[in-house]
Amino acid sequence: MTESRASEGDLRRRLEGRVELIESALRRYRLLAEQLESRRWRRKVRAAPSLLREVGELEGALTEALAQTERRCDLEGATHDAPIRKTVRRVRKLRAQVATLVDKRMYELLLLSESLPLETALAKLEAACLQEVSLERTPGEPFSLRIGFVGGVVQYLLSMLLVLGGFLGWVLFFALDAWLGLGAALAITVSSMGLLMFLTATLLGREAPDVAWLTPERLVWMASGGAPPVAVRLDSLGEDAIRMEAELDTVTVRGDKYLRLSRLGRGEAARLRVLLELFRAPQVRANASRAERPVTLVTYPAQLRRNKAWTPGQLVLSHRGAYFIPGSGADAGATLLRTATGRRLDSRVEMPWVLEALRWHPESELDALLARAIAQSGGVAWASVDVRVSPDVEEEQDVHLSRGTEVLVGKPASEDRGTVLQLLHGWGGGA
Structure with missing residues (x-):
């Protein structure tokens, strides 16, 4: 047992820190895989922005460290189940998983289908995710337009739910007061109303549409659920960059970023497409940037x-x-x-x-x-x-x-x- 541990220690010393590098990479790649797998992955990436950079910085050295470690293990006759070999295999598996997830997220953000070297892809993903999007207009943006609203039917149903809930709350309170007494009735009623408010807020969050904020220079997309905003430069939109999907309430935009704006409602989606087609034209953008005030029409x-x-x-x-x-x-x-x-x-x-x-x-x-x-x-x-x-x-x-x-x-x-x-x-x- 002692001889085995000494052999592993000798192997570590001969690899001159490469094993420690691989172990460090194992932890970071696992954390990054968890981030990128999440449904709210962009929010998690922005909450811990250093992780993408750290993994990217590890990439160059990690390739050499893995190759040298495997070669040294072969030369030293390390068994298949040796701890260092297991760590190498786990890192390779995690690395492949991260590469797949990065490609998936790059396609979501940039519609980039080609597979890039992981170090390059990580740098691009970091730049796309961590770009700060200001909602303040610049000097070249004399106006902004907002597209997106909560549907009237949804608002009506939620309002009715609150009114009905309030009425039932009073009925529940008086019924429990006669049965359990004032204190218990009040506690149960308050708890029930709190649960109703929570469910109503949850429903509103799910039903709320995405919102687009448009200026002559950029489109800013603010997705429901509090996801970070994403901006697309209008001068990056090509000939067929703007499309409406078959559902007719979803607009896809392909420019320096790829956006899929959904749940806008059919009218708002058609309106957004018209506005984007207009501001995609260089002359329309140039004229708009020169306007000091809107023409009364x-x-x-x-x-x-x-x-x-x-x-x-x-x-x-x-x-x-x-x-x-x-x-x-x-x-x-x-x-x-x-x-x-x-x-x-x-x-x-x-x-x-x-x-x-x-x-x-x-x-x-x-x-x-x-x-x-x-x-x-x-x-x-x-x-x-x-x-x-x-x-x-x-x-x-x-x-x-x-x-x-x-x-x-x-x-x-x-x-x-x-x-x-x-x-x-x-x-x-x-x-």
């Missing part, structure tokens, strides 16, 4: 009477005048999107979503863009000085505008009516 369905025929379409009002694009809100929105980006989308494109981005343009640029869309679609553009506004516009639900023999009639949404009247009075054309 209102859009609503309207009809154009021209040559004794009525044409349905979408009307846009601004300080400069009226712009009519034929087609439904989605068709007119698609026309304006195509004019701005050259892209056709296979998902819904509503005019308000397109204008939500384009209103952050210098007014002259926006005017030129609307004029091009009208020229392509056969609509009309009327300068504010040429438009006659119905004198009864304050009292009527519909807004009547005319220029010569042409007439535009439409009914803005009630929440937009004040802005419409403000714009029309600013024209001074008979309102």
Whole structure:
């Protein structure tokens, strides 16, 4: 027994610290494997950021240490069950497991399918995970847009659960008071209500959607459950970087990071895709970064009477005048999107979503863009000085505008009516 221990000690001395390096690696690789296996692995990596770096620093020396240790064990005739050989095998197995997990997480974050050397992959994963994402706007980000909301049905059900729980709590308290006395009734009721509040909070956390925060320069994704935010530079988005999945409430974005934004709701997912397609275009980003304030715009369905025929379409009002694009809100929105980006989308494109981005343009640029869309679609553009506004516009639900023999009639949404009247009075054309 003593001879065996001495033989192992001699082996350790001859390997000059390599066995100690392997044992140190065993502990660190095990911890890293546990981190990367977790469902909330990014949060755990950020909580212990040094581990990725430590394993990466070990990698270069570990390859040589494992090879030299196995060679020395062979030369010294160490048995298969010798402790040092067992440690080497455990490290090799853990190392392979970590390499597989790193490849998996790299694919999740960067959609990187190629297998890199582990040391390189660890460095890339560290840079991607530990990048600090600021929610403060930079000088090149004059505005930000928020996409994502808790669905009304979920909020309603949770509210009803709390109300019902409160009522049942009172019933439970009075029933137990008559049976067990005041103290026991109060304790049981408070405990039950606490459990109900915990379950409600848990349900809200599970049902809450992911939230996207968009500026002209980047998309920031804040996943439900408190995961660290991830940012994607919009100038890194290529031709087919933005897709909607079959469920229609999930958007995938492939740029310098890979994001899968889910549970946004169908409308919000389609809106996000439109905004991303617009800000992916370099000219749209450049115009947005130059805008000091948004252009005041209102859009609503309207009809154009021209040559004794009525044409349905979408009307846009601004300080400069009226712009009519034929087609439904989605068709007119698609026309304006195509004019701005050259892209056709296979998902819904509503005019308000397109204008939500384009209103952050210098007014002259926006005017030129609307004029091009009208020229392509056969609509009309009327300068504010040429438009006659119905004198009864304050009292009527519909807004009547005319220029010569042409007439535009439409009914803005009630929440937009004040802005419409403000714009029309600013024209001074008979309102």
